[in-house]
Amino acid sequence: xxxxxxxxxxRDGSExxxxxxxxxISLMETARTKDVDGIIGExxxxxxxxxxxxxxxxxxxxxxxxxxxxxxxxxxGVSHIVQDNSRLGCQVLLSEAMDGLRVVVAPxx
Amino acid sequence: xxxNAQDTRMDSCPVAGEEVDLGHASLMDPxxxxxxxxxxWAMRHEQPVYYDEGLDMWLVSRYEDLQTVLADPIxxxxxxxxxxxxxxxxxxxFKAILERDGGGFFPDAxxxxxxYHTRIRKLMEGAFTAHxxxxxxxxxxxxxSELIDEFADKGAADGVQDFAVPxxxxxxxxxxxxxxxxxxxIQRWSLAVTSQIGRMQDREQMRENARExxxxxxxxxxxxxxxxxxxxDDLLSDMxxxxxxxxxxxxxxxxxxxxxxxxxxxxxxxxTATALGNLLYILATQPELADAVYDNLDDDRYMTRFxxxxxxxxxxxxxxSRMTTKEVELGGVTLPKGAHMLNLYASGNDDETVxxxxxxxxxxxxxxxxxxxxxxxxxxxxxxxxxxxxxxxxAREFVRRLKDLKLEIALExxxxxxxxxxxxMASLPLSFxxx
Numbered sequence: 119x120x121x122x123x124x125x126x127x128x129r130d131g132s133e134x135x136x137x138x139x140x141x142x143i144s145l146m147e148t149a150r151t152k153d154v155d156g157i158i159g160e161x162x163x164x165x166x167x168x169x170x171x172x173x174x175x176x177x178x179x180x181x182x183x184x185x186x187x188x189x190x191x192x193x194x195g196v197s198h199i200v201q202d203n204s205r206l207g208c209q210v211l212l213s214e215a216m217d218g219l220r221v222v223v224a225p226x227x
Numbered sequence: 228x229x230x231n232a233q234d235t236r237m238d239s240c241p242v243a244g245e246e247v248d249l250g251h252a253s254l255m256d257p258x259x260x261x262x263x264x265x266x267x268w269a270m271r272h273e274q275p276v277y278y279d280e281g282l283d284m285w286l287v288s289r290y291e292d293l294q295t296v297l298a299d300p301i302x303x304x305x306x307x308x309x310x311x312x313x314x315x316x317x318x319x320x321f322k323a324i325l326e327r328d329g330g331g332f333f334p335d336a337x338x339x340x341x342x343y344h345t346r347i348r349k350l351m352e353g354a355f356t357a358h359x360x361x362x363x364x365x366x367x368x369x370x371x372s373e374l375i376d377e378f379a380d381k382g383a384a385d386g387v388q389d390f391a392v393p394x395x396x397x398x399x400x401x402x403x404x405x406x407x408x409x410x411x412x413i414q415r416w417s418l419a420v421t422s423q424i425g426r427m428q429d430r431e432q433m434r435e436n437a438r439e440x441x442x443x444x445x446x447x448x449x450x451x452x453x454x455x456x457x458x459x460d461d462l463l464s465d466m467x468x469x470x471x472x473x474x475x476x477x478x479x480x481x482x483x484x485x486x487x488x489x490x491x492x493x494x495x496x497x498x499t500a501t502a503l504g505n506l507l508y509i510l511a512t513q514p515e516l517a518d519a520v521y522d523n524l525d526d527d528r529y530m531t532r533f534x535x536x537x538x539x540x541x542x543x544x545x546x547x548s549r550m551t552t553k554e555v556e557l558g559g560v561t562l563p564k565g566a567h568m569l570n571l572y573a574s575g576n577d578d579e580t581v582x583x584x585x586x587x588x589x590x591x592x593x594x595x596x597x598x599x600x601x602x603x604x605x606x607x608x609x610x611x612x613x614x615x616x617x618x619x620x621x622a623r624e625f626v627r628r629l630k631d632l633k634l635e636i637a638l639e640x641x642x643x644x645x646x647x648x649x650x651x652m653a654s655l656p657l658s659f660x661x662x
Contacts, residue, residue, distance in 0.1 A: 144358070160605065162352025164612045166596075167603075187528040188357065188615075191535065195596040211358065 119143075122217035126154045126172070129223055139212055145221070146170035146207035156223040163208040165189055168196045170207035171224035178219050179203050182210055196227050240584035249273050253281030254545075254569070254647050255427070261643055263545070263650070264586070267574035276558035282426060282647065284548070285560070285568045290578035290599070292558040293570055296549060297603040300340055303568065305606055307550035309338040311567050314423045317433045321423075324434065329441030330448045333486040336479075341605060350469045350479055351487065351609050354462055360612040363402075367617055370397050371624040379628060379661055383635065386511075386655035390621075391503035395496045398617060403492060404461020405450060413492065416443040417500075418644070420493040424548070425646025447488045451481070463488060495610040501543035501651040502614060503621050508641075509537060509588070510625070511632045511657055516588060520626045532590040534618045539576045539598035540588055545650045546571040547602070569647065575599045629659040 123137045126149055139148045149157035149170070158169035165188050174182050182205060185193060189209045193200050204224065212219075247269040252259060259266045270277045270288040277286045287293055296303045314321040325332045336347045353359075374394055378384035392414055400408045419439035422428045428436060450463060458464040466484050470477045479487065510517040523529035546569040551562050562568070576598045577585045583592075601608035608614070625632075635656035644651040 144356075161607050161611070162348065162609065163356035163358070164352075164607075164609075165357040166601065166607060166611055187531045190528075191531060191596050194593060197593070209357065 120214055122212060122214060122219070124148060124212065124216065124219040124221070126157070127220065127222045128155045129225060130155075141212045141214055141216075143212055144208050145172065145205075145210040145212060145219075148212060149207060154223065156226065157207060159208060161208075165192050165206060165209055168192050168206060168227065171196060171199070172205055172207050172221040173201055173224055174203045174205055175220040175222070176203065178216070178221070181215055181219070185209065196224075199224055199227070240579075241586040249277065251280055253279050254286065255279075255281040260647075261641075263573065264577055267571060267577050270571075271574060271578060274560075276560040276562070279569070282569065283567065285562060285566050286546070286574075287557070287568055287570050288574040288578075289558060290575040290581045293572070293575040293599055294603065295557060296568070296570055297599070297606070300344070300605050302552055302555055303549040304340050304552050305338050305344075305547075305549055306340045307552065307565075308548035308567060309335065309424070311550055312424045312426065312548040314433060315426060317428075317430060320430075321433060321437050324437040325441060325444070328438070329444040330485070331444070331482065333444070333482050333489070335490060336483045336486045337490055337606075337609070344605065346471060346474045346476065347479075347483065347487070348605065348609070349471045349474070350466070353469070354465060355610050355613050357612045360616050363398075363613070364616060364620060366401065367398060367620045368624060370394055370401075371620055375624060375628055382660060383656070383658045386507035386657045387500070387504045387652055388654060390507065390625075391500040391655075394503060394621065395500040395617065398613075399492055399496045402462045402613075403488065404454075404459055404463050405492075412442070412446075413496070415439050417493045417497040419443070420489065421497050421644075421646055421648060424648045425644075427645035427647070443489065443493075444485060447485055447492070451484055451488065462491070491610070495608075495613070497651070498543045498608075498649060499610075499614045499617055501649050502538065502541075502618055504652045504655055505541040505543065506537055506618055506622055507625070507632070507655060507657060508634075508652065509541065510622070511634045511655075512638075513588065514632070517626055517630075517632055519590075520622055521630075524623055524627055529590060530619050530623060531615075532595060533622060534615055535595045535598065536588055536590050536592060537618065537622075538600040538615075539582065539592075539595060540586070541650075542573045542576050542598070542600035543649055543651070544600065544602075545573045545647060547648065570602075572599045572602065573650065628662060630662050632657060632659045 119141045121138045124139045126134045134154050136152050146159040150159050160169045161167040189206050247265045249269050275289040279286050322332045378389055396410050396413050416439050419436035422436050454464045454467055458468055549568045551566045553564050555562050579585050601611045635658050642653045644653055
């Protein structure tokens, strides 16, 4: 699988740049391999815990698209920190169109 | 019960049932066991962390306290709680039978504490991500359709024996790669395994259950051995050959594979079958809900929320055990070190301080997803995506093809399996007609 570059902006403002992110792998798993602070992925990608919540930078929202109904429902569980650009990292499978993607790690629940 | 507590029930919401005087009430009481919601309610209002003398366990009933427990897997140990619960009263004899006739005693690798549990979890969780499960939807629909074909013309069937149980068995066996399975055996094995945490078996039953588990383990071991040399395209092979590179022990041991295969075949299977039984029960007893499902068959949002609300209202798992590893305050009670607890997920889902009007089925509930039917924290059900998908497809296909679903048994005649771990109907006679 081809690789791309994705950037996580952690809660303290520091950036983790991952320049060998493998396409076909989720954003959550990608973050976990590099220990991005605040991306826990507790449920392992089942779309149930919302511990891989990110805010997608505006330029990238159209590329990633909207959450599906399951993801929307899971986000409701953390509605106090949900924004228009919220996504769960486990539900975003990286693709070549996402090369350069930037997301901000959401605060803890 | 205080008058104050009763006043809070004076609203238009459906209530849990008759008031219960806690007194010495126990979950082992057959009446409470069959219809526990009023007991849950009384505990949450009177003694939220309640010592059940019959069980010799502390029952945790409030949502907030459950969250505290689930968020701290070190203070509230699954490993110690499970070991205490497992084959309680007979563990030495049980172990000896398995070692003699069943290839060994294989402790449940998933019912352990971090950091050991973290490695096991990591090696398991790739199997059932939401993405992987999505790809299984057509196969699941096929299984459901075949089962309905078998009884659609008869106008009657047993929702548990003819549908829920065979459906989950066929699906998990297909995933594991077990093509030569005997469904009757798997059902017997399932009951034998879950009885070990159910607290309601006597010695004779334990010996019979142990014999079934030996049979199960020997079957799994043969299948595992066959894949060690030559992997196939199935979950059993995936487990045998799974690697977590950043771990010191990056692969699963043989003992771990046997225990995990057993857990996947049985634990996930039995609980999902229970959920499917609950689905048919609710469709048969709330016809307006069956109509609503029919009106929304192709609305994925509705169907997704319907499944979640079903899991909240009727969680298949009543409660799982933990044990304190130090003295700790919980819900106003000081629990000593070594206190054996039963976490009542079903009561957490019924907590009116979190879920308004909790006995009402409401797909538009804004916080549906906060239910704890799958637990929470590091031990959250690893197969939850598969369970959600199976229930959704079952609901959709059942209602699409059949109507006028009715119970052919009086409510009070429904029998539940003798276990405190799940709330599973033994049988559910139904009638219906074809659309």
